[in-house]
Amino acid sequence: MPVTLHELAKVANCSVSTVSRALTDSDHRVNEVTKKRILNLADQLGYHPNIAARGLKTDRTFTIGLVVYNIASPFTPILIRGIQEHLKQNNYYSIIISTDWDPELESAAVHQLISRSIDGIIFVESWRDESNKALDLANKPYVFVYRLFNGTYANSVLLDDRYGACLAVEHLVNLGHRRIALINGPHDWNSSIERLAGYRDVLEQYGISFDPTLVAEGTWEVQSGYPAVKNFLELPDRPTAIFAANDLMALGAIYAIQDAGLSVPEDMAVVGYDDREIASLSKPTITTVCPPSFEMGKLAAQLMLDRLENQNEMQDPIRVQGKLIIRESCGASPGKVPPEYHVSHTNPPELLIRKWRGINPGE
Amino acid sequence: MPVTLHELAKVANCSVSTVSRALTDSDHRVNEVTKKRILNLADQLGYHPNIAARGLKTDRTFTIGLVVYNIASPFTPILIRGIQEHLKQNNYYSIIISTDWDPELESAAVHQLISRSIDGIIFVESWRDESNKALDLANKPYVFVYRLFNGTYANSVLLDDRYGACLAVEHLVNLGHRRIALINGPHDWNSSIERLAGYRDVLEQYGISFDPTLVAEGTWEVQSGYPAVKNFLELPDRPTAIFAANDLMALGAIYAIQDAGLSVPEDMAVVGYDDREIASLSKPTITTVCPPSFEMGKLAAQLMLDRLENQNEMQDPIRVQGKLIIRESCGASPGKVPPEYHVSHTNPPELLIRKWRGINPGE
DNA sequence: TTTCTTTTACTATTCGTTTCGATAAGTATG
DNA sequence: CATACTTATCGAAACGAATAGTAAAAGAAA
Numbered sequence: 001m002p003v004t005l006h007e008l009a010k011v012a013n014c015s016v017s018t019v020s021r022a023l024t025d026s027d028h029r030v031n032e033v034t035k036k037r038i039l040n041l042a043d044q045l046g047y048h049p050n051i052a053a054r055g056l057k058t059d060r061t062f063t064i065g066l067v068v069y070n071i072a073s074p075f076t077p078i079l080i081r082g083i084q085e086h087l088k089q090n091n092y093y094s095i096i097i098s099t100d101w102d103p104e105l106e107s108a109a110v111h112q113l114i115s116r117s118i119d120g121i122i123f124v125e126s127w128r129d130e131s132n133k134a135l136d137l138a139n140k141p142y143v144f145v146y147r148l149f150n151g152t153y154a155n156s157v158l159l160d161d162r163y164g165a166c167l168a169v170e171h172l173v174n175l176g177h178r179r180i181a182l183i184n185g186p187h188d189w190n191s192s193i194e195r196l197a198g199y200r201d202v203l204e205q206y207g208i209s210f211d212p213t214l215v216a217e218g219t220w221e222v223q224s225g226y227p228a229v230k231n232f233l234e235l236p237d238r239p240t241a242i243f244a245a246n247d248l249m250a251l252g253a254i255y256a257i258q259d260a261g262l263s264v265p266e267d268m269a270v271v272g273y274d275d276r277e278i279a280s281l282s283k284p285t286i287t288t289v290c291p292p293s294f295e296m297g298k299l300a301a302q303l304m305l306d307r308l309e310n311q312n313e314m315q316d317p318i319r320v321q322g323k324l325i326i327r328e329s330c331g332a333s334p335g336k337v338p339p340e341y342h343v344s345h346t347n348p349p350e351l352l353i354r355k356w357r358g359i360n361p362g363e
Numbered sequence: 364m365p366v367t368l369h370e371l372a373k374v375a376n377c378s379v380s381t382v383s384r385a386l387t388d389s390d391h392r393v394n395e396v397t398k399k400r401i402l403n404l405a406d407q408l409g410y411h412p413n414i415a416a417r418g419l420k421t422d423r424t425f426t427i428g429l430v431v432y433n434i435a436s437p438f439t440p441i442l443i444r445g446i447q448e449h450l451k452q453n454n455y456y457s458i459i460i461s462t463d464w465d466p467e468l469e470s471a472a473v474h475q476l477i478s479r480s481i482d483g484i485i486f487v488e489s490w491r492d493e494s495n496k497a498l499d500l501a502n503k504p505y506v507f508v509y510r511l512f513n514g515t516y517a518n519s520v521l522l523d524d525r526y527g528a529c530l531a532v533e534h535l536v537n538l539g540h541r542r543i544a545l546i547n548g549p550h551d552w553n554s555s556i557e558r559l560a561g562y563r564d565v566l567e568q569y570g571i572s573f574d575p576t577l578v579a580e581g582t583w584e585v586q587s588g589y590p591a592v593k594n595f596l597e598l599p600d601r602p603t604a605i606f607a608a609n610d611l612m613a614l615g616a617i618y619a620i621q622d623a624g625l626s627v628p629e630d631m632a633v634v635g636y637d638d639r640e641i642a643s644l645s646k647p648t649i650t651t652v653c654p655p656s657f658e659m660g661k662l663a664a665q666l667m668l669d670r671l672e673n674q675n676e677m678q679d680p681i682r683v684q685g686k687l688i689i690r691e692s693c694g695a696s697p698g699k700v701p702p703e704y705h706v707s708h709t710n711p712p713e714l715l716i717r718k719w720r721g722i723n724p725g726e
Numbered sequence: 727t728t729t730c731t732t733t734t735a736c737t738a739t740t741c742g743t744t745t746c747g748a749t750a751a752g753t754a755t756g
Numbered sequence: 757c758a759t760a761c762t763t764a765t766c767g768a769a770a771c772g773a774a775t776a777g778t779a780a781a782a783g784a785a786a
Contacts, residue, residue: 002477002502004742015766020744031764048478052415052424053742056771061415063458063479072444077435084434084461093475095426095458098447112456114365115411116426139365222644248644255646278644281585281611283618367772378736383774394734416772419741 003047011045012038023049055117064304065113065121066096067106074276075293079124079145082297090305092119114140120304123147141307145300155307157300160319161191164289165198165243167324168271171287172241173206175332177269181214181239183228183249192217195245195273214239218249225252233260240268241330247272247279250286254329265331275325284328291322366410374408375401386412418480427667428476428484429459430469437639438656442487442508445660453668455482477503483667486510504670508663520663523682524554527652528561528606530687531634534650535604536569538695540632544577544602546591546612555580558608558636577602581612588615596623603631604693610635610642613649617692628694638688647691654685 009016014034021030022038041047055061064087068076084094095116097109113121120141144156172180182199185192196215203210213235218224225244229252232239244250250272254264264270264284272279275290299318306312326332372379377397385401404410418424427450431439447457458479460472476484483504507519535543545562548555559578566573576598581587588607592615595602607613613635617627627633627647635642638653662681669675689695 005744006742016743017745017767018765021765024744029764034764048474050419050480050742051478052418052480053771054744055415056413056419056742056773057744059771071447072440077440081435081461084459093458093460093479095456096447097456098444111411115414116456117413117415251644277639278641281614281641281645368774369772379773380737380775381735384735387774397734413772416741417774419743419772420774422741 002050003045004050005047008038008042008045008047012041014038023047052117059117060308061117061119062092063116063118064092064094064301065110065116065118066094066124067109067113067121068096068098068124069101070125071096071098073125074274075291076125078293079297079300082294082299083122083124083301084297085294086298086301087305090301090309092301092305094122119308122300122304124300141304143300143303143307145296154317155303155314156317157296157303158317158319159191159291159296160321161194162198162201163319164273164291164322165195165245166202167322168243168273168287168289169199169202170205171324171326171330171332172243172269172271173202173208175241175269175330177239177241178208179211179214179237179239179241180208181216181228181232181242183216183218183225183242183244183253185218185220185245187217192245199243218245218252220246220248222248222252222255225249225254226256229253229256229260233257233262241270242268243271243273245273247274247276247286247288250288250329251278251282254282254284254286264329269330271330279325279327287327287330287332288325289322290325292320296320365413366408367413368410371401371405371408371410375404377401386410415480422480424480424482425455426479426481427455427457427664428473428479428481429457429487430472430476430484431459431461431487432464433488434459434461436488437637438654439488441656442660442663445657445662446485446487446664447660448657449661449664450668453672455664455668457485482671485663485667487663504667506663506666506670508659517680518666518677519680520659520666521680521682522654522659523684524557525561525564526682527636527654527685528558528608529565530561530685531606531636531650531652532562532565533568534687534689534693534695535606535632535634536565536571538604538632538693540602540604541571542574542577542600542602542604543571544579544591544595544605546579546581546588546605546607546616548581548583548608548612550580555608562606581608581615583609583611585611585615585618588612588617589619592616592619592623596620596625605631605633607633607635610637610639610649610651613651613692614641614645617645617647617649627692632693634693642688642690650690650693650695651688652685653688655683659683 005016005019009019012019012034018030018034019038019042022035023042051061051063064083066080066083068080070076071080080096087094095113095118097112099105099109110121118140120143123142123144125146142155146158147156169180180199180203182196184196187193200210202208214232216228216231218228225248228249229242232242233256242250242253244253250270253270257264257268257270262268270286272286272288275288279286279288299320303315303318306315368379368382372382375382375397381397382401382405385398386405414424414426427446429443429446431443433439434443443459450457458476458481460475462468462472473484481503483506486505486507488509505518509521510519532543543562543566545559547559550556563573565571577595579591579594581591588611591612592605595605596619605613605616607616613633616633620627620631620633625631633649635649635651638651642649642651662683666678666681669678
């Protein structure tokens with residue numbers, strides 16, 4: 001139905017090949033005058049190249065497949081936006097397939113994408129760390145976000161959780177706190193391991209001794225923040241501040257503190273992690289670490305473009321650092337620029353990377 | 364790079380056309396034995412049809428374009444999921460383009476999609492009500508969700524806001540409330556108009572006279588719920604319940620009530636609208652009307668499939684009804700099955716439809 | 727056996743592009 | 757003026773799949 005090269009050629013009174021060359025300005029083996037004429041005509045008739053047909057010849061479709069574990073999870077949409085915005089600037093578009101944590105669906109997704117002759121695949125947020133046979137078969141470049149692949153982080157964009165935890169805990173230290181509790185996620189999650197490491201980094205740096213009774217293990221859910229605080233409050237030397245490894249547990253902690261007749265931040269300060277919507281809606285609003293999801297998306301897209309346009313090889317993982325968002329739950333004046341980050345931490349040693357699940361649905 | 368029909372034919376020792384017919388089982392002009400053999404071989408070699416090449420011949424790509432005003436807005440992802448899940452069941456996939464409320468980008472998006480030879484376009488959540496020249500040019504079927512087009516709702520899926528408002532207000536009436544306030548959205552929004560209509564429907568049905576002093580106009584933001592309640596509390600005969608036209612304003616209302624030393628739901632009941640995440644995290648949790656976004660997505664996809672597969676014509680709009688989610692903010696026991704809906708309301712008369720903006724970013 | 731059907735498989739063309747090699751001018755070089 | 761080199765254009769062959777038209781083989785009827 002749409003206008004084709006042939007029709008354009010007929011109207012322009014020249015051959016198809018000339019029209020083609022005039023439009024794909026890579027080659028300027030065509031007279032400037034006729035080129036202008038053809039370009040005008042194309043605009044006038046509303047010509048749009050058939051990318052599928054072009055891809056057939058060139059083996060490039062300027063379309064990237066996005067395999068996402070769940071498009072409705074809190075971090076995914078903004079990450080996708082980052083990816084799409086960056087791709088669009090380079091005239092690439094994307095096909096998104098949601099896999100719902102189902103390995104079989106992921107395989108099917110990869111096949112679907114190959115069938116649609118995409119140029120490459122970006123995998124977003126999946127806890128799977130097995131290799132994917134379908135992918136090897138595809139022979140297309142791929143990039144991972146928040147994900148371990150084949151036991152390595154090769155060619156992926158990751159959040160530096162250790163750094164993020166440092167930001168949060170150091171903020172508390174700067175506010176004068178010395179007894180700081182941690183409500184962490186399940187101990188075998190990589191993000192928990194890294195956040196714990198960051199927590200300890202800061203303690204060590206400031207000469208505060210590590211007290212295991214101040215560390216609780218939660219489930220990432222609101223409910224799990226509550227009992228953790230109950231325990232802390234019964235300690236003889238109870239903490240004056242809490243770092244919760246995500247905002248939901250931070251919220252649970254705040255509720256527990258309030259239910260005990262105490263108030264946040266006056267009696268106990270709380271820092272969260274993730275900067276979910278709730279952090280800016282709760283009372284008090286929650287100081288938290290904001291992962292730069294949008295930027296991570298852009299980076300992933302750039303990594304892909306590097307492979308496609310510049311033929312770059314696989315790279316080492318890129319670790320991205322989050323930002324501290326200062327709100328009410330710590331007593332610092334909101335909106336204040338966070339103090340500079342002082343604690344140095346080495347990049348996570350390989351042994352830290354035991355089990356990676358990225359960001360999980362409940363988180 | 365991937366296996367082609369040619370290669371398959373060579374290995375199977377027969378012609379390309381035979382292989383083609385064996386795979387697209389439409390035609391059974393092929394021996395059962397050879398067919399099985401070919402199917403096995405295809406599986407073995409990992410053959411996947413090149414959909415672009417196929418589309419070139421058949422003019423069908425089994426790919427639907429999704430033009431979305433913002434993929435990161437609260438309702439969009441789940442709606443997209445509904446669309447994609449339903450499409451996938453019918454072997455269709457989709458290309459999503461986010462337009463950021465920019466009419467020019469929307470035009471560009473439509474062109475991009477045409478260039479990628481999609482079979483049809485679904486427009487999701489956009490406030491624009493002008494016609495789209497690019498679209499007319501496309502000559503492809505389209506379907507709208509949450510959106511007016513060319514002054515009509517033709518071929519679209521919409522939320523029945525009037526019904527939703529009835530649900531919320533009747534719940535309050537059933538709990539014994541007679542002085543019920545409304546915190547509405549901006550008066551010129553179609554959703555505000557419909558929610559007000561639903562509110563009045565219930566009052567009328569139960570013989571409660573309408574009191575304009577009990578209606579406040581908010582901005583959909585949390586902040587705007589706060590002053591509205593302040594005013595209500597100063598009334599000589601103050602309301603015992605509030606229906607807020609969205610959850611954010613409901614939250615603002617709750618904060619205002621609590622700051623006045625009163626408690627929710629004991630001193631004042633509150634119902635929200637939208638069932639955002641905050642509604643299940645706040646304290647108290649908020650009773651609210653949940654729009655069936657997922658189902659709306661499925662419906663939109665089905666509408667599209669009807670046009671494509673069954674050659675159906677444009678249809679009248681489909682109005683979808685939300686559900687009341689009972690939580691703590693009204694005093695009814697949470698989880699209880701909501702009372703049956705009794706108030707009858709006519710479908711919104713045309714004059715109701717003045718200015719439609721669908722669901723807006725800040726909402 | 728011959729002729730007519732039916733079944734099965736093949737050849738050639740097409741979809742909209744890109745691109746290689748060819749052609750036909752025009753221009754410079756000797 | 758012949759030769760070499762540009763420059764501008766064209767024709768035709770792909771790319772991977774579908775399909776109309778057709779031929780060959782097999783089977784049935786004469």
